[in-house]
Structure formats: structure tokens, C-alpha cells
Amino acid sequence: MIPLSWYLILSAGLFSIGLFGVLSRRNAVAILLGVELMLNAVNVNLVAFWRYGDLAQMAGQVFAIIVFAVAAAEVAVGLALIISVYRRRNTVVANDIDLMKW
Amino acid sequence: MTAQQIIFLVVGFVTLGSALMVVTSHNLIHAALWLVSTLFGVAIIYTLLNAGFLAVVQVVVYIGAIAILFIFAVMLTRKDMRDQSPQLNKNWWVGALLAVVTFGGLFFLLQSWSGFSRTAADLPSGFDAIGRLGEALVSPDAFVLPFEVASVLLMAALVGAVYLAFNRK
Amino acid sequence: MTTETLIWLIPLPPVLAFFLIVLFTNKNKALSHSVAVGAALLSWLGSMIVFFRALGVEHLGQHPFESSIPWIPTGDTWLRIGVLIDPLSAAVLFFVAWTVLMIFIYSIGYHNYGQPAGDHDHMGLPPHGATVHGHTVPSIEPMYSRFFAFIGLFAFGMFTLVVSDNLLTLFVGWEIMGLCSYLLIGFWYAKESARNAAVKAFMTTRIGDVFMLLGIAFLYSATGTLSFREIFREEVLHTLATVPSGVLGLSAAGLIALLLFIGTIGKSAQWPLHVWLPDAMEGPTPVSAMIHAATMVSAGVYAVIRMFPLLSLDPKTMTFVAFIGAFTALFAATIAVAQNDIKRVLAYSTISQLGFMIAALGIGAYVAAVFHLITHAFFKALLFLGSGSVIHGMEHGVYHTGNHKVDPQDMFNMGGLRRKMPITFWTFLIGGFALSGFPIITAGFWSKDEILADAFVNGHTAVFATLAIAAFMTAFYTMRQITLTFLGESRTKEAEHAQETHWTMTAPLVVLSFFAVTYGWVGIPEHFPVLGGLVPNWFHEFVGGTLAEMPEVLEFSIVPLLTSLGVALGGLFFGWLAYRNVKSVADDKLQIGVLKNKWYFDEAYDFLFIKSAYWFSETFVSKWMDKGVIDGILHVFGRVTDFLGSLIRNYFDVPVVNRFFGDGSAEVVQWTGKNLRPIQTGRIQQYLMLALVVFIVIGVALYYLLLA
Numbered sequence: 001m002i003p004l005s006w007y008l009i010l011s012a013g014l015f016s017i018g019l020f021g022v023l024s025r026r027n028a029v030a031i032l033l034g035v036e037l038m039l040n041a042v043n044v045n046l047v048a049f050w051r052y053g054d055l056a057q058m059a060g061q062v063f064a065i066i067v068f069a070v071a072a073a074e075v076a077v078g079l080a081l082i083i084s085v086y087r088r089r090n091t092v093v094a095n096d097i098d099l100m101k102w
Numbered sequence: 103m104t105a106q107q108i109i110f111l112v113v114g115f116v117t118l119g120s121a122l123m124v125v126t127s128h129n130l131i132h133a134a135l136w137l138v139s140t141l142f143g144v145a146i147i148y149t150l151l152n153a154g155f156l157a158v159v160q161v162v163v164y165i166g167a168i169a170i171l172f173i174f175a176v177m178l179t180r181k182d183m184r185d186q187s188p189q190l191n192k193n194w195w196v197g198a199l200l201a202v203v204t205f206g207g208l209f210f211l212l213q214s215w216s217g218f219s220r221t222a223a224d225l226p227s228g229f230d231a232i233g234r235l236g237e238a239l240v241s242p243d244a245f246v247l248p249f250e251v252a253s254v255l256l257m258a259a260l261v262g263a264v265y266l267a268f269n270r271k
Numbered sequence: 272m273t274t275e276t277l278i279w280l281i282p283l284p285p286v287l288a289f290f291l292i293v294l295f296t297n298k299n300k301a302l303s304h305s306v307a308v309g310a311a312l313l314s315w316l317g318s319m320i321v322f323f324r325a326l327g328v329e330h331l332g333q334h335p336f337e338s339s340i341p342w343i344p345t346g347d348t349w350l351r352i353g354v355l356i357d358p359l360s361a362a363v364l365f366f367v368a369w370t371v372l373m374i375f376i377y378s379i380g381y382h383n384y385g386q387p388a389g390d391h392d393h394m395g396l397p398p399h400g401a402t403v404h405g406h407t408v409p410s411i412e413p414m415y416s417r418f419f420a421f422i423g424l425f426a427f428g429m430f431t432l433v434v435s436d437n438l439l440t441l442f443v444g445w446e447i448m449g450l451c452s453y454l455l456i457g458f459w460y461a462k463e464s465a466r467n468a469a470v471k472a473f474m475t476t477r478i479g480d481v482f483m484l485l486g487i488a489f490l491y492s493a494t495g496t497l498s499f500r501e502i503f504r505e506e507v508l509h510t511l512a513t514v515p516s517g518v519l520g521l522s523a524a525g526l527i528a529l530l531l532f533i534g535t536i537g538k539s540a541q542w543p544l545h546v547w548l549p550d551a552m553e554g555p556t557p558v559s560a561m562i563h564a565a566t567m568v569s570a571g572v573y574a575v576i577r578m579f580p581l582l583s584l585d586p587k588t589m590t591f592v593a594f595i596g597a598f599t600a601l602f603a604a605t606i607a608v609a610q611n612d613i614k615r616v617l618a619y620s621t622i623s624q625l626g627f628m629i630a631a632l633g634i635g636a637y638v639a640a641v642f643h644l645i646t647h648a649f650f651k652a653l654l655f656l657g658s659g660s661v662i663h664g665m666e667h668g669v670y671h672t673g674n675h676k677v678d679p680q681d682m683f684n685m686g687g688l689r690r691k692m693p694i695t696f697w698t699f700l701i702g703g704f705a706l707s708g709f710p711i712i713t714a715g716f717w718s719k720d721e722i723l724a725d726a727f728v729n730g731h732t733a734v735f736a737t738l739a740i741a742a743f744m745t746a747f748y749t750m751r752q753i754t755l756t757f758l759g760e761s762r763t764k765e766a767e768h769a770q771e772t773h774w775t776m777t778a779p780l781v782v783l784s785f786f787a788v789t790y791g792w793v794g795i796p797e798h799f800p801v802l803g804g805l806v807p808n809w810f811h812e813f814v815g816g817t818l819a820e821m822p823e824v825l826e827f828s829i830v831p832l833l834t835s836l837g838v839a840l841g842g843l844f845f846g847w848l849a850y851r852n853v854k855s856v857a858d859d860k861l862q863i864g865v866l867k868n869k870w871y872f873d874e875a876y877d878f879l880f881i882k883s884a885y886w887f888s889e890t891f892v893s894k895w896m897d898k899g900v901i902d903g904i905l906h907v908f909g910r911v912t913d914f915l916g917s918l919i920r921n922y923f924d925v926p927v928v929n930r931f932f933g934d935g936s937a938e939v940v941q942w943t944g945k946n947l948r949p950i951q952t953g954r955i956q957q958y959l960m961l962a963l964v965v966f967i968v969i970g971v972a973l974y975y976l977l978l979a
Contacts, residue, residue, distance in 0.1 A: 002110050002150070004220045008212050010114050010147070014121055014140075016205035021125030023197030023960055024190050029130060029175050031956070033137055036168065037121050040144050043156075051151045052220050055229065058238035062245045064156055065235075068163055069252040073259030075168050079175040080263035086179045087269075095191055098953030191956065200963050207967065211974075 007048035014041035028082045028092045032075060039071045110150060117143030128189050130176045138169045152225060155232045274324050275338035278354040281317040281364075282430035284310035285371075285423040292420040303416035304379050307423050311375040314430060318368035325361040332358055332816035337436055337500065351498055355436030359641065359817040362810075363433050363573055366645045369786065370565035370652045371426045373779035377656050378422065378557040380775030381663065382412035389413070395461030397555075400670050407670040409663070412555075418458065422561060425451035429566040432573070438487050438497040441574065445483075445538065448567045449476050455562070456554040468550035475547040479537015483574075486530025489516075493523050503580045503819065512584040525585025531578055532592055539571030539625045542599040546873055548622055552614040556659030559614060563621045564651035572628045572644050579637055580818065593633025597737040600626030602870070604744035608751065609866035611856065612680045613658045616752050620706065621651055623741055627722055630734055636725035637822050641814050642794050643718035649790060650705035650715055653783035657699035660772045660780065661685070661756060664692045668765030677765045682752060683856045687761040691769040696757045698780035703753050705787040707746035708839040711802070714791030716839065721796065724831040739834050746842025747849075754850040762854060798827035 014037055021034025043064045050060025086092050120139035127133040141164045148157035212218055238244040288310035296302040325331055339353025356364070387401040389410030401410040412418065425448060432444030450473075457469025491497055493514070494507055501507065511524035518526050535541070540548035548568075552559055562568065575582065575592070582588060600623045607619035624647050631640035665679035677684055689696040705715035719742060726735035761767040771777065794810030797803050808824075815821045853859055865871065950961070 001104065001221050002107055003218075004222075005213070005218045006110060006114070007147070007151070008218070009209065010117070012205055012208040012212070013118055014144075015208070016201040017118065017121040017125055019204055019963075020197050020201035023200060023956055023963075024194035025125065026187070026189055026191045027130060029172065029179060030125075030133060030189065032175075033124055033133055033172065036137060036164075036172075037124060037140065040141065040164075044144060044147055047148060047151050047153045047156060051153070052217075052222055055223065055225065056234075058234050058244070061153055061156060061231075061235050062238050062248070064153075065159070065239070066248055066252050068159060069256055072163060072168055073256050075171055076263040077259050077266065079171055080266040082175060083178055083267045090181070092179045094956055095954050100951070101953030102948045102951045193957075193960070196960055197956075200960060200967075203967060204963070207970070 004048060004052045007044065007052075011041040011045040011048065014038075014044065026093050026095065028085075028094045028097070029079070031094055032078050032082070035078075036071065036075065039067060043067050106150065110147075113143050113146045113150070117147070126189075130180075130189075131173065134169060134172045134176055137172065138165055141165050141169060152231060155235060274321055274336045274356070275354065277317050277321055278336060278356055278434050279338065281314050281321065281434055282427050284313040284317075285426035285430065288423040289420050289427065292416050292423065297416045297420075300384065300411070300415045303419050304384060307419035308372075308375050308379070310423060311372045311426060314426065315368040315372045318364045318430075321356055322361050322365045322368075325356055325358070326813075330816060331356075331361065331813070332818070335500075339436060339498070342439075348495075350439070350496075351437070352440050353436045353498075354434045355499060356434065357817050358813045358815075359576060360433055362641065362645060362814055363569075364430075366648045366786075367429055367433055367566065367569075370648055370783070371429070371561070373783055374557050374561050374565060374652065374656070375419075375422065375426075377560075377659070377776050377779040378418060378555075380773040381555065381557050381659055382415050382418060383409045384411060384415070384775070386411045393461060395459060397459050397462075407673065409666060409670065414458070418455075418555070418557075421451055421454050421458070422557070425455065425561060425566065429570060432570050436499055438490065438499075441577070442483070442487060445534075445570060445574070446480070448562075448570060449473060449480065449538075452476070452551070452562050452567055455558040456551045458554050458558065462553070464550075465553040468547075468553040472547040472551050475544050476537040479534045479544055482530045483534025483537075486527050486534070489523070489530065490527045493527070499577065505819075508580060508584060511581065519587075521587055522585050524581050525588040528578055528582040528585060528588045529591065532575055532582070532588070532595075535571035535575050535629070536595065537571075538574075539568045539629070540622050541595050541626060541629060542602050543872070545599065545603065545622050546869075546876060549615055549618045549869070552612070552618055556614070556655060556662065559618070560652045560655035560659070563618060564655055565648050568621060568625055569644055569648055572625060572632075572640070575629065575632050576637070576641055576644070579632060582632070583635060589633050589635065591633070593630050593731065593734055596626045596629030596631070596633050597734045597741075598626070599623065600630060600741040601737050601744075602626075604741045604748070606866055606869050608744060608748045608861050609863055611682055612678075613661060613682050613685075613752065613756060614655070614680060616682075616748060617651070617654055617658060620654075620745065620749070623745060624651065624706070626741070627719065627738060630738060631722045631725065634726055634729060634731045634734055636722055636729075637818060638794075638811050638815050639718065639721040639725050642810055643722055646705065646714035646718040646787070646790055649783055650702045650713075650787040653698060653702035653780060653787050654706065656776070656780055656783065657695055657702060660692065660695040660776050661688060661699070661769075663772045663776065664688065664695065664769035665765055667770040668763075668768035671768040672764050674765065677763060679765070682755040683853075683859075684763045685756045685761070685766045685769075686759045686763075687757070687766060688769055689757040691761075691766075692757075692771045694771060694777040694780065698777075698784040699757065700753060701784040701787055703749045704843075705791075707749045707843055708742060708835055709843070710836055710839065712788060714787055714789070716835070717791035717794055719839075720832065720835045721794070721825075723835050724796070724825055724828065727831040727834075728825055728828050735831070735834075739838055742835065743838035743842045746839050747846040750843045750846025751850050754847050755853065758847075759851060759853075796827070797824050800827070800832075803827070 018034045018037030018039075018041060021037060022031050023034075025031050025034060046060050046064045046067070050057065050064075053060070082092055085097060089097070091097070117140055120136045120143060123136040124133050124140060127136055141160060145157040145160040145165075148154070148160060239249045240246050285307075288307045291306050292303045296306055321336070325336065328334060328336075335355055335357035337353060337355045339351040341349035342352045343350040383398065386409050387403060389398045389401045392398050392401075392410055392413050394413045396413075398410040398412050400407040402408075428444045428447030428451060430444075431447065432441050435441045435444065453469045453473040456472050457465050459465045487497065490502065493511060494502055496502060508524070511527070512522050514523040515521075516523045516526035521529065537544045548563060551562060554562070582592065603619045603622035603626060607616050607623065610616045610619060624643070628640045628643050628647070631643065662679050665685065669675060669677055669679055701713065705713035707713075708716045708719040710716045723735060723738060723742070726732075726738060761769075792806060794808060795802055795806055796811075797808050811822075811824065849860075856862065868874075952958075
């Protein structure tokens with residue numbers, strides 16, 4: 001059958017790709033896309049551990065559901081922020097939003 | 103190679119490939135659509151892991167709501183239809199390097215763990231995963247509190263998002 | 272109440288009066304003088320009771336009234352202090368009580384009690400007169416109560432001295448009187464002359480007091496006691512007489528007596544420490560009477576009389592004492608003839624008469640010296656109080672005419688006052704005659720004659736001759752004084768308008784003149800022609816009993832009697848003759864410079880001692896030692912510290928602490944900040960990258976750390 005290691009490698013890969021997106025993309029929305037990827041990787045990890053661990057413990061799935069909720073909330077607020085910033089500064093380039101610099 | 107393994111490999115490749123496309127795609131709409139594909143792939147992974155409910159929730163919530171939201175956001179923040187500016191920032195190679203290092207580090211840490219190549223236990227007969235999940239979510243000895251807090255969180259996010267994006271004109 | 276208790280209580284009322292006046296009744300003049308006079312009255316009463324009881328005791332000399340208490344513990348024994356009334360102190364107590372009381376009462380009138388406050392009177396200046404209905408009248412002394420407080424303290428000092436049975440409390444009384452003389456001579460402290468006179472008096476007597484203290488210390492170390500009864504025991508006296516002291520070839524007794532005598536030279540204004548007494552006339556007249564007649568100078572003589580048993584052991588000391596006494600008697604008399612101030616004449620007269628007493632002691636005439644001490648106290652107090660009355664009368668005249676340039680104390684401004692001030696005249700005359708030694712009816716005759724007789728009969732011819740000449744001059748200048756002041760016609764308008772003084776001033780004069788006349792009659796010598804033997808010589812019997820051996824009765828000799836009659840009457844006659852027609856100072860032929868200027872002794876002392884003392888303190892000590900050496904050392908310290916300070920500042924503080932550590936650390940921080948600043952770009956992707964890098968680094972480090 002499928003060993004756990006495959007799921008773990010998958011989620012690690014997904015996570016790293018998401019990380020790359022967060023660190024390297026110019027567009028703010030694209031950064032959020034990368035964040036989504038990372039969250040999904042985490043979820044996969046959680047469910048895999050549930051399946052390959054103690055099945056009676058529903059904590060894995062519950063945690064995954066909570067992550068869903070949090071991700072959704074985060075996306076909503078994040079995009080609202082980006083839209084608000086875009087309205088003000090007419091840009092969604094992350095590097096241009098540097099008002100908090102020294 | 104069992105059927106499951108093959109399915110897994112295919113789905114895995116698709117997911118990873120779509121993810122790569124998400125982060126390298128020039129056109130943001132394309133990136134959002136590739137995200138949809140990735141999310142689908144993840145949903146199938148859930149199914150493979152006998153977490154059917156989660157798979158459905160993934161499709162409905164992530165694809166149905168979040169991905170759509172992304173598309174809306176991309177539309178609302180576009181200056182002109184043809185965006186020719188590069189999509190990767192100046193130090194993208196540092197990001198790439200870090201991603202590779204992270205992957206390598208994670209792999210290294212995981213493979214030194216004893217349970218790395220564990221195989222799945224069989225589901226006991228009559229294992230009502232959804233029922234158990236439902237119980238876990240509302241049982242006071244279990245996770246009703248995080249559940250309720252999550253709902254409060256969602257409401258807060260809702261109010262916050264509305265407020266932030268409110269057009270005062 | 273036992274006599275001993277009473278004796279203890281005698282000095283008490285005046286000192287209580289002092290404290291009461293100073294603390295409570297200062298503002299109320301009537302209450303103050305009542306407290307003071309009441310206290311004097313109480314002491315007088317106590318003294319009279321003790322005196323009369325003492326008279327009744329058989330052989331008082333062997334069984335005196337005595338009482339003592341242990342005072343200072345000295346190892347195994349105690350130094351005792353106490354009271355002693357033997358015949359000497361009983362007789363002295365008598366005259367002290369009377370004269371003190373009279374002077375207290377006199378002071379009420381003298382300081383113009385009942386008169387209004389002056390127009391521009393200040394505390395510290397003599398009163399200047401008040402204007403009432405357009406006339407100037409005498410004004411009351413502004414510091415009225417203070418005066419009574421001070422003389423109360425003075426009386427306390429004298430009584431303590433007289434009743435004490437040991438040298439310690441005698442010295443205490445001595446010093447209290449020294450203090451009071453300073454306070455009272457400088458009573459009008461706003462006058463510079465009064466201030467200077469007070470300091471001069473105190474300083475001069477102090478010189479004497481130092482030697483006296485040395486004597487007391489020597490006596491204590493030699494005998495282990497200061498009590499008279501114990502010192503004058505046979506064994507003690509014998510030891511002291513035979514042990515040589517190592518100084519000037521004197522025996523211990525001689526040296527002690529000499530040192531104690533030097534104290535008397537100061538206190539009784541003998542040559543060479545006589546300079547303070549004439550200047551002490553700056554004080555109010557009752558003070559002059561008190562200090563220079565009744566009490567203070569008498570205390571000096573009393574001290575020598577008391578120590579007579581010790582003094583008589585060494586002939587060298589006796590000779591010295593006799594010399595000083597006789598010399599001073601003549602010396603002061605020569606100065607008195609050229610003085611114009613009424614009080615100055617009396618001052619030099621006092622010095623001279625004290626010389627008589629000291630000379631008497633020097634030749635061993637114990638009883639004569641005591642006799643003259645007592646009679647002199649009465650008539651000199653009388654004369655001083657009388658002069659004060661005269662001055663008051665003259666001031667009346669000055670207020671009347673308004674001419675304040677006229678000195679009311681200058682005899683050449685007086686004249687004819689016998690008509691204006693009769694009581695003062697007659698009492699002054701009695702006093703003056705007593706001083707001159709007018710025969711039979713004045714006390715001064717009896718006492719002076721006895722001294723001369725003693726000198727002649729015992730072969731001290733030099734002393735006899737000196738004292739005789741001095742007696743002649745005494746009579747001369749006294750008659751000069753009386754003539755210029757009272758007889759003849761008024762020389763100035765002020766004298767014309769003089770007035771007799773208040774009864775509080777004239778009544779004491781009358782009382783004292785009574786004693787000046789009658790006191791002589793208690794000491795009529797046994798072998799005196801006609802009168803001798805009629806009345807027993809009570810005085811000789813009584814006072815002579817003080818000594819261990821009753822002094823022998825003198826055999827009679829006509830020479831001293833004739834001499835004293837001659838000098839007294841002759842002096843009086845020539846004095847009257849020379850001055851009855853003198854109209855002004857220019858007519859006075861005796862205004863010889865050297866006499867007027869007191870043989871230039873003040874100038875000599877100023878040159879020899881005062882200037883050198885000033886040089887020592889101003890130049891040597893103040894300028895060279897204090898400012899030069901001590902301040903110099905401090906300045907060196909200052910400069911060294913300054914130098915070190917600047918060294919530390921410029922070579923350590925500024926370069927190391929300020930620049931290196933202070934500014935340096937600031938620069939480091941600033942440099943770090945400036946260089947770290949660019950990290951904060953505001954770009955979240957860069958923040959995330961940085962966080963991740965750090966996370967990975969720490970993770971790897973921890974991994975390998977935990978693994979190891």
C-alpha cells in the first residue's frame with residue numbers, strides 16, 4: 001500500500017512550492033496564492049497523520065477543518081486589505097507597499 | 103504497484119505541477135485557475151486518505167469560495183488587461199534557494215523519523231468517520247470550543263473584510 | 272535659726288535679687304529697686320544679727336562660727352567649703368552690710384527714680400534730661416533695673432568673699448566682683464571711654480588674678496587644703512615657713528604669700544597695677560563708691576589680712592609688701608593734687624589710702640590695717656556718694672542753663688556749693704576731714720594715727736616718713752577739693768543754679784557720716800593721753816583675737832601723734848590757704864604736667880605691653896602664622912588638588928571616559944543603528960526571507976546541538 005512517506009514528501013513539496021511563491025512573487029494576490037498552497041500542504045499532512053496514526057483520534061480531521069476556516073478567514077481579510085490598498089495607492093506590487101520602512 | 107499507488111502518483115504529479123504553475127504563471131488569472139487544479143488534486147488526496155467529508159469540504163469551500171474570491175480579487179486589482187511586468191521580484195532566486203533548503207530540511211528531518219515508512223492500518227468495519235467527526239466537533243469533551251471559536255473568527259473576518267473594503271463614496 | 276545657717280544665708284538675697292530682676296522684674300523699675308533694696312536689707316539684717324551674736328562670744332578667735340560641707344572629692348578626702356565668722360570677718364561684715372545698703376538706697380535717687388523718661392535717652396548712654404513745661408529736668412536712667420541687678424550680683428560676690436572659710440570660695444567671690452566691675456564700669460556701654468575703661472579694669476585685675484591663682488594652686492599642692500583654719504595651724508605654718516620654694520630665695524610661705532599679694536596689687540590698684548582705678552570713674556558714682564570704697568578694693572586688702580599668718584612668716588615678702596604699700600601711698604597722692612575731676616581726686620585718694628593699709632600689713636600692724644580698712648570704707652563711700660550728689664546738683668544747674676559744654680564733674684566749674692547743697696556739704700566735709708585725719712572727732716584720725724604709730728614705734732622709719740608725707744598731701748588735696756567745690760563763690764552759672772539732691776541720696780550720706788565720726792572711738796589706743804583708757808580699746812581686743820597670738824598693745828610715743836596732727840592740720844590749712852581765692856584753672860599752680868598725666872604710666876604701659884601685645888596678635892599670629900603659614904598650607908593643598916583635578920580631567924576624564932566610552936559608545940550605537948536600518952525596508956517578502964533564514968540557521972544549530 002502507500003507508505004506514509006509519500007504523503008509526507010508530497011506535502012513537503014507542496015509547502016516548499018508555496019514558500020517559493022510567497023517569497024518571490026511581485027503581485028500581492030499571487031503571494032496569497034502561495035499562502036494557500038502552504039495551508040493545503042499542512043492540511044494534507046494533518047490528515048495523513050490521522051490516517052496513519054490513531055484512527056480513533058479525530059483530532060487530525062478536526063484540526064484540518066479548523067485550518068479550513070482559518071484559511072478562509074485569512075483569505076477574505078487579506079484580499080479585502082489588498083483591495084483597500086489598491087484603491088489608495090493604485091498598486092498591488094508588494095515591494096511598493098513599503099510605508100513601514102525606516 | 104497497486105492501483106492506489108498509481109492513482110496516488112498521478113494525482114501527486116498533477117498537484118505538484120499545478121502548484122508550480124500557480125507560482126510561476128505570468129497571468130494571474132491563469133495562476134488562480136491553476137490553483138483550482140491544485141485544490142482538486144488535494145481533494146482527491148483526501149479521498150485516498152479515507153477523509154471523504156474533507157474532500158467535499160475542500161471542493162466546496164476552497165474551490166467554490168476561496169478560489170473564486172481570488173479571481174474576483176485579481177479582477178478588481180488589475181490596471182490593464184495585458185500585464186507585461188515580470189511576475190517574479192528581484193531576489194526570486196533567494197526564495198527558490200530557501201524553498202529548496204526548506205524542502206531538503208523537511209525531508210531530512212522526516213526520513214530520520216522511525217515511522218516514516220509506516221503503512222496504513224486497515225479501517226475497522228463500521229467505522230463511521232463522518233459521524234465521529236461530527237461528534238468530535240460538537241462534543242464538549244472534544245472540540246466544541248475550537249469549533250465555536252472558529253465560527254466567531256469567521257464572523258470577525260467577515261466584518262473586518264467588509265469594513266476594510268468598504269467603499270465610502 | 273542657728274548663727275551658722277544665718278551666715279550661709281547672708282549672701283543669698285542679693286543674688287536672688289539679681290535673678291529676679293533679670294528674669295522677671297526688668298520692665299518694672301519700682302519693683303526692681305524694691306527687690307534689690309529689700310535684698311540688701313535682708314543681708315544687712317542677717318549681717319547685724321550675726322555681728323551682734325559674734326560680739327557676745329568669748330574668744331571668738333578660738334571658737335568662731337563655722338560650718339562647712341564636703342564639695343569636691345579628691346581621692347580619699349574631700350575639699351571642703353564653708354563659712355567662717357571670726358572676729359576679722361565679723362568686723363568686715365559689719366561695714367560691708369552698712370555700706371552696701373547705703374549705696375543701694377542711694378542708687379534709687381542717683382538714677383533719678385520718679386523722673387520722666389528722657390527726650391533722646393538711649394540705653395547705653397547716661398540720661399540727658401527731659402523737657403517738662405519748657406524746662407529741662409533730670410531724666411530717669413533708661414537701664415534702671417539692670418543697674419540694680421548688677422549691684423545685687425556685686426553684693427553677692429562681696430558677701431561670699433567675706434563669709435567664706437576657704438580660699439576657693441574667696442576666689443569665687445573675688446572673680447564675681449571682677450566680672451561685676453567690668454559690667455558696671457562699662458554700664459554706659461555706648462560710650463567708648465566706658466567700654467575701654469571696663470576692659471582695662473578687667474585686664475589689669477586679671478593679671479593679678481593669674482598670680483593669685485598660682486598662689487592658691489601652690490598652697491593647695493603644698494598643704495592639701497584651702498581652708499583657713501587648717502592652713503593656719505601651727506604645724507602647717509611651720510612646714511611652709513621652713514621649706515624653701517626655690518624661687519628668689521623665699522620659703523614656701525613667702526612665695527605663696529607673694530603670689531596672693533600680687534592678686535591684691537591688681538584688685539586694690541596698687542602700683543604697678545593701679546592704672547585701672549582712675550579710669551573706672553567712667554561708671555556711675557554708686558559703682559565707684561561700691562567698687563572703690565566699700566567692697567572690691569577692700570576685698571584685696573581683706574585677702575592679704577586674711578593670709579597675714581602666712582605672710583608674716585617670710586620677712587622678704589613682708590618688706591616687699593610694705594614697700595609697695597608705702598610707695599603707692601605717696602605716688603597716688605602726688606597725682607591726686609593735680610586732678611580737676613572731683614571723682615578722679617577720690618580715685619587716687621583711694622589708691623593712696625589702700626597703700627596705707629598694705630604698708631601697715633607689711634610692717635606687721637595687723638589691727639591698724641583692719642581698723643583703717645573699715646574706717647576708710649565708711650568715709651570713702653561717704654565721699655564718693657557725696658561727689659555723686661555734687662555732680663547731680665551741678666547737672667541741675669547745667670539743665671537750667673542749657674549749656675551742655677560745662678563738665679559737671681570739673682571742680683573748677685564749681686564753687687560756693689555749700690549754700691546750695693548744705694547736707695551734701697556738711698557730710699562731705701566730715702568725710703573729707705576723716706580722710707585727712709582730723710583729730711579726735713573723725714574716725715580717720717584714729718586709724719591713720721595707729722598706722723603711723725606702729726611704723727614709728729617698731730622702727731620702720733622709711734615707711735613712717737613716706738606715709739607721713741603722703742598723709743600731708745592727702746589732707747592738702749582733700750582741702751583743695753573741698754575749697755574748690757564748696758567754699759568761695761560759684762565760678763560758673765551752672766554752679767549758681769545747683770540744687771540739693773533727693774532724700775534717697777542725702778540720707779545715706781548722713782548715715783555714713785555718723786559712722787565716719789563715731790567708728791574711730793571703738794579703737795582708741797590704751798595709752799593715748801587723756802582719752803586712752805576711758806573707753807576700752809574694744810577693736811584691738813576683738814580683731815586682734817583673730818590671730819593665734821594676740822598682737823601686743825603699742826606703747827605710746829608722742830612723735831607719731833604730733834606728726835599725724837601736724838600733717839593733718841597743716842595739710843588742711845595749706846590746702847584752704849592755697850585755693851580759697853582760685854578763680855580758674857590758670858590760677859592753680861599745681862597743674863604740673865607729669866602729675867596731671869599720672870607720671871605717664873598709662874603711656875608707658877601702652878608702649879611696653881599693649882603695643883607689643885597688638886603686634887604679637889596682629890602681625891605675628893594673625894598675619895604671619897594664621898594667614899601666612901596656615902592659610903599658606905591650605906593654599907598649597909588647594910593648588911595641589913586643583914592640579915590633580917585638572918590632570919584627571921584632562922588626561923583621563925575627557926579622553927577616556929568622555930570620548931572613548933561616552934562618545935565612543937554612542938558612536939558605536941549610532942553606527943550600528945545606521946547600518947541596521949536598511950533591514951527595515953517595509954517589504955514583507957524580505958522580512959519573511961530574513962525570518963526564514965534565521966529560522967533555518969537556528970534550527971540547524973539546535974539540531975546539531977541536541978544531537979550532540
